Amino acid sequence: MVRLELDQVVMRRMKEDDIETIKALVKEGCEGTENRLILHILTRPLCLFILAVFSSILRCLVHSFILALAIPVFLLIVFLKITMPRSTGVLGSSRPYWDYVGSSYRGQQDETLQNPYCRISGKTQGTKKQRRRIGSKDKDKEISSEKIPAEREQAAGQVWVADCEGEIVGCIFRESEMRPGVRRICRLVTGCWYRREGLARLLVQSLELKEREAGVHRVYAHVPYPSKVGEAFFRKVGYRQLGEAADEEEDEEMKKETPERGFMGYPLTKVFYKDL
DSSP: OOOOOGGGOEEEEOOGGGHHHHHHHHHHHTTTHHHHHHHHHHTSHHHHHHHHHHHHHHHHHSSOHHHHHHHHHHHHHHHHHHHSOTTTTTTOOSSSSOOHHHHSOOOSSOOBOOOHHHHHHOOOOOOOOOOOOOSOHHHHHHHHTOOOOHHHHHHHOEEEEEEETTEEEEEEEEOOOOBTTEEEEEEEEEOGGGTTSSHHHHHHHHHHHHHHHTTOOEEEEEEETTOHHHHHHHHHTTOEETTSSGGGGGOTTGGGOOOOBOGGGOBOEEEEEEEO
């Protein structure tokens, strides 16, 4: 684990030359989550019952108990691997992919979020060092020349990265503005060497400050169902799980936010929310 000075972290919009770094960071952050979600589905009582029925039928066709037991499980795992949304394991998203190019920032000056730790320590955010670009120059030129319409940028949402002295150590994804006054965090990832340092809290709090200034009154976040760490984190930063409070039934807006569901309607995510 590397000691991270949070007051020196700059939260800025993702640019096109950050895309490959962000993809690698997301892949590292959600490693194993998809398998845990599949295991969660396979161990549900109804799913176990259906697998047992198919195994009994196959037992009459094949003369091997092991094959009759393994074939239905194998086929179901393959089905879940193909049909499960790629983004579900991170923080849930109805999109089967994320439009990185459409969500990248193209302004002349960096758009940044406020760092609350700078006000606490009295320091100012340090200047960024020049970071080596990932990928070939031809590839970067090809991406930069692509024209992105305003509709695509709006639908893609925003990606904010935590930049510490030129190194991207974390990122947070905010989905597009689907409902007025409401935002949705769909991905939150920190580098493996910078966890338990307060970086995830910094990303969430900085984004909340920006959205509050923009007039947003509620933020949602979807946590993968088996993730106890993600659930504990969002509770710690002031979020509540949807369905715990008695007054939620009278809130029509909350009824529009539902968990991501997979095979046989089993929930893949838990919905958390926070009123700003």
